[in-house]
Amino acid sequence: MTQDNRTPDETRRVRMREVGPRDGFQNEPETIGTADKIRLINALGRAGFTRIEVASFVRPDVIPQLADGVEVLKGIDLPDEVERMVLIPNSKGLDNALKVRDLFEAATLFVSASQTHNRKNINRTVEETMADVKVMGERVTAEGLKFCAVIATSFGCPYEGKVSMDRVLDLAEEFAGAGATEIGFGDTTGMANPAYVSRFFTAARERLPRVELTAHFHNTRGQGLANAYAALEAGCTSFESSFGELGGCPVPAGSTGNIATEDLVSMFHEMGVETGLDLEKIIEAARAAQGTLGRKLTSHSIVAGPVHWDLAAS
Template identity: 70%
Template structure:
């Protein structure tokens, strides 16, 4: 087994990627309470909300109220998702409420059109305007490429196409490149080879982040494969919330507590208190009134002293 890093970064994306995929809108007060629990788990980066148009994404229409209402400890970085220049304008109107911007496009032409009604080329051209403006405003920028490992409409997404897009986004000013397995089509061998190739293409001056969904039950296996390939930055969602609003059957992200539990058992530090993270996941399950997909939430963490 390859040597593993001693520590990794985990960005919690549940308040955005998770909440936006719920069929009913979560009350603003509940969002604030849940985020306040999450930011006290030891997580250092959290995706709070999105500035997508409220008629497109009503679940996150209270973006400004949530940002203004949360109580975030020093050292925790708040991120917001930006779809386009108008979204950036709206976000920068409350620029003091967040530190990071996430932007996105798809590696699949069909998925990109279904998701944002644009070609990949049109999306890239737009982001090449958004990213420099966000950087000029003092924001850290992560550019995410969805369907990096496969598309439910097109099947295979060529790795070279994805990495070409990543290079273009890096050259536009993105300091972090996230690769999303948006509908859970990746497998561990593919993931390992992908992240080795990504580091070779992108160099060491940009952060490379893995974003896996657990649609087909391979999320943690893929996270381990990325870790073995040298990836030290991951995104996950408490309770295994999330999904993709476009294709049917695209279930949630890997559960943050499952990822943290696995990493800690292997001696890889995350800086996150698993007990506090489980408390936050139990709280969101109560708010939603349904069981969640997280395994650690059901079974509890491993206790070697029993």
């Protein structure tokens, strides 16, 4: 473990984005009612998030769970400081998104680092996707939207195995050249390990010094928090997670959820890392999601709650 010799004035701070309303909900087999989605997103807004991924403009027949994205965007009531983000798969999706431009502030464009996953996910080659990204990036920027990017399978592909770090960072540089100011690196099926994550973010910071780098880990093999810690120690200060540990990749089967937001925030708080979030309110939202879905969710903090040192010492 790295020795932390910081003074109180040097407290570390991270920026968190909640992705459960999009990345989490999309994997649920039973339809979640629009009113329930709105209620849960509003609860997350009260927990102090300033960034929430709310909806997707993927075709409804591909992900029916997110077909009510526009209704959700219109129905939510979030504090003014909350940045509402939407996921956009292609130019047609962007056309639809821009029809309701006033309902969100940030747009995410994405690609998989591996050809096989990209084809299975969006039925395109990586090259075809990136050609579209260049066109979409200009449109997103012209609209005054924040242009974010996500590179899936950044730490390994379930079909191709190892993914070259240089390939991922080359794609990241293409996104930056197209105007992206934030790039997320997705451990889409939970194949990362802390040692590689440390090397990866060290290299990424060197190659992309003017871009916000975001870590997005899944807990498929139980290494999510360890990977987040490794990213933090390598200088990453932006993270995505999903309340209740909801989510997972639609392809392939067996890819379980993202890191639970409440578990990640709990770890950061116990380490003295500031998030600006109210952990108890996040846990309340996760427990509400558990009730809405009618099944137990897999985050630890739903069961254990936050650490109360005053009670532990009594």
